[in-house]
Amino acid sequence: MTTEGLFIQGVSVGGPGAGAADRARRPATLTDQSSRSPFFRRLGVRSFGLDAAAILLAVLDVWLVIPAEAQPYSMVLSGIACLALVARRWFPFIVLLATIPGFLVGWSQLAAMIALGMLATRMQMHWQVWVGATLIWMCRFVQWPPEDFLAQSWQEHVFHGIYGVIVAGMPVAIAFLIGARTELSARLRELADSRDREKKLHAQAVRAEERARLAREMHDMVSHDITLIAMQAGALTMANSTEDAQRTAKTIRELSTHTLEELRALVGMLRSGVEHEEAQPGITELKQLVRNADVPVQLTVESVPNSLPTQVSNAAYRTVQECLTNVHKHAPGAKAVVxxxxxxxxxxxxxxxxxxxxxxxxLPSGGNGLSGLAERARLLGGTFETAPTDDGGFRVQAHYPVSSA
Incomplete structure (x- = not known):
């Protein structure tokens, strides 16, 4: 996300990639490091054990098959192939290439297969895997020295070709199985997480439906009666010239008006689906909202009073949030000005x-975002307007009276 000109009360606070930079510079806490260190220690011991076992098996494979009359260079290349397995986790393709000479002119077949297995486990369907498998097949098919290879019959060539497919294909197949198992485990974890989220969303939907029902009943039954009380108190003030009666009627009118305002705020909170247990974001969180948005945004906040009512502050945040979401969904690549x-x-x-x-x-749209904002503005006594612009864009304007919050 980029912020081309983040401006709050005359001070520029944003720039390209500001949000990502802040998140990248955030250090890990001591608690996080201490809680993860046992896992990394176990992982390190396990990796060291596997590497040691792989090298030991590769050396044992060479030692069991190497003949007494072997050439020194073939023994050296086979040893290099075995030792190269130490770096197989960091440089799998280079390690594989290092095992090829020892396999071709020596006896490090198992070392080459182990290197190919690690490469395929890391890279899966990458071209390096197929290049490595082809090289190993060729090492198994082509015999050294060349005169021995040329002297073989076609039956022996077919046999070595088939055997090369097995030698090169087995580590790749095992690596693909490991990759499939890892991906399946990840999908199962995602499925479990999605089910948990679905349960939470269902519970929230049930509570939101109940809140909406309560809001309708409160608005229909109570708001109308309180409005009539305020109107009657106003009429009483005009009709009765007694000072005590006017003072009493004025008090009744003020109390009923205040109660009506609080009732509207409560109905708006119920209809918005706000959880009472969670602190709702307000206008002070707009900077973070803009930084985390997937839209290039220029934000300007001016002359906002410090004693802004909570309902108005929350409504302002939700308005900007919904508008930026709509820009991301319906006008990708567009710039926004808030x-x-x-x-x-x-x-x-x-x-x-x-x-x-x-x-x-x-992207799917429920069609309730702007209508919900309009309803929120109406409940707070404000206005909400939307209209397309001449250049193909879109404009949203909302006004929330502070005196009605």
Whole structure:
């Protein structure tokens, strides 16, 4: 994500890749390192044991088959092939190439197979795997010295060719099985995680539905009656000239108006599906929201009062969040401009984006985002407007009166 011009109260605080840089510079805590160290110690011991066993088997394979009249160079190359296995975890392809001479002119067949298995386990279907398998097949098919190879019959050539397929194919097949098992384990973990998330989302949906039902009942039954009380108190103030009666009617009107405002805020919170246990993000979190967005954003926040009501602050955050989500889904590659301005009568938010620069990927949309924002603005006594721009972009404007929060 990039922020082309992150501007808050006259100070530029963002730049290209700011969010990624902050996350990259965040050091690991001592608790994280201490909790992971036993695992890494066990992993290190296991890797060392496997490497030692592989080298020991490769050396044993050479020692059991090497003839007494072997040439010194073939013994040296076979030894190099066995020792090269030490670096097979860091440089698998180079190690494989180092085992080829010892396999061709010596007796390090098992060392070459172990190197190919490690390479295939790491790279899977990469071209290096196929190059290594071909080289090992050729080492098994071509006999050294060349005059011995040319003197063989065609039956022996066929036999060595088939045997070479087995020698080169077996480590690759085992590596592919290991890769498939690893991928299957990862998929099973993802499936378990998705099921847990599905259960949580289902529970949240049930609670949200119950909140919506309560919000409808409160709005339909209570809000209407309180409004009538306020209207009657106002009429009583106009009709009765007694000072005590006017003072009492004024008090009733103020209390009913305040109760109606609190009721609207409560209904908005119920309909928005906000969990009471979790602190909801507000306007102070807009900078982090912009940095984490997958959209190039220019953010400007000006003249916002310090005593901004919580409902208005939450509504401002949700408005910007939903608009940036829509830009990412419906106008990929477009740039967005977000303005949050404090005014005498409230808070004004404007989100403007230009036309899409990339092909729309067709992400699913529930169609309730903007309508939900409009409903939230209405409950807070504000306004919410949307309209396309002449250049193919889109504009969203919202106004939340601070006096009604």
């Amino acid at each position: 303005r949050v301005l404090g005014e005498e009568d409230g808070l004004r938010i404007e989100v403007l984006n230009d036309r899409a620069r990339k092909q729309v990927c067709g």
